[in-house]
Amino acid sequence: xxxxxxxxxxxxxxxxxxxxxxxxxxxxxxxxxxxxxxxxxxxxxxxxxxxxxxxxxxxxxxxxxxxxxxxxxxxxxxxxxxxxxxxxxxxxxxxxxxxxxxxxxxxxxxxxxxxxxxxxxxxxxxxxxxxxxxxxxxxxxxxxxxxxxxxxxxxxxxxxxx
Numbered sequence: 372x373x374x375x376x377x378x379x380x381x382x383x384x385x386x387x388x389x390x391x392x393x394x395x396x397x398x399x400x401x402x403x404x405x406x407x408x409x410x411x412x413x414x415x416x417x418x419x420x421x422x423x424x425x426x427x428x429x430x431x432x433x434x435x436x437x438x439x440x441x442x443x444x445x446x447x448x449x450x451x452x453x454x455x456x457x458x459x460x461x462x463x464x465x466x467x468x469x470x471x472x473x474x475x476x477x478x479x480x481x482x483x484x485x486x487x488x489x490x491x492x493x494x495x496x497x498x499x500x501x502x503x504x505x506x507x508x509x510x511x512x513x514x515x516x517x518x519x520x521x522x523x524x525x526x527x528x529x530x531x532x533x
Contacts, residue, residue: 392509395491399456402468402480409481409488416505417450418531420524422478423489423499426466427461432474434516439476441521451528453478458486458497496521500524504531 396410412419414466419478422438424431435455438445445451455478457467464484483489492501502511502524511527513520 373463380518393507394503394509395488397483397488397491399483399488402471409491410471411501412454413507414450414452417452418505418510418528419452419454419503420528421454421456421495421501421503423458423494424481425457425497426463426470426531427459428497430510430516433472433518434498434500434521435478436474437518437521438524439474439478441525442477443506445528446467449525449532451525454481455479455490456483458482458483458489460484475522477505501528502531 386396394410394412396408399407399409401407412421413487420438422431422435424435426432435453438453455471455476457464457480459467461484464482467480467482471478481488489497489499496514498516499514501509504510510531512514513523
């Protein structure tokens with residue numbers, strides 16, 4: 372009987388290791404006012420990056436600018452898409468589009484003024500980046516930004532498209 376219990380627990384452990392976190396269902400708007408359901412975010416079967424930021428967060432802005440400088444190359448090589456999620460509160464939401472436009476960020480930008488999506492993912496601090504594989508599984512999480520960290524992001528994405 373003990374052997375059966377051990378085998379059962381091992382099988383359960385293996386199954387649990389295969390289960391990956393999915394994006395929670397939260398309704399947001401993009402910067403054009405279109406409603407977006409976060410659990411349906413996708414990139415046509417290719418990986419995508421979700422970057423949480425705020426207009427006032429200098430490391431966030433440095434990270435998104437650094438990614439922007441290589442974004443065309445990343446898209447050409449891997450097909451990856453970046454979705455930037457602003458956690459600016461409602462009174463500052465009008466600063467998001469001018470920031471995006473002035474930096475020339477070509478990302479899909481979502482607005483999370485009540486931090487519902489951020490909270491649903493258990494995110495405490497920004498900048499915070501997630502990589503989601505082509506099947507919708509969250510496969511990588513990272514918070515904070517140091518110069519050059521974007522190189523690690525693209526390496527993780529490359530590993531997903533092999």
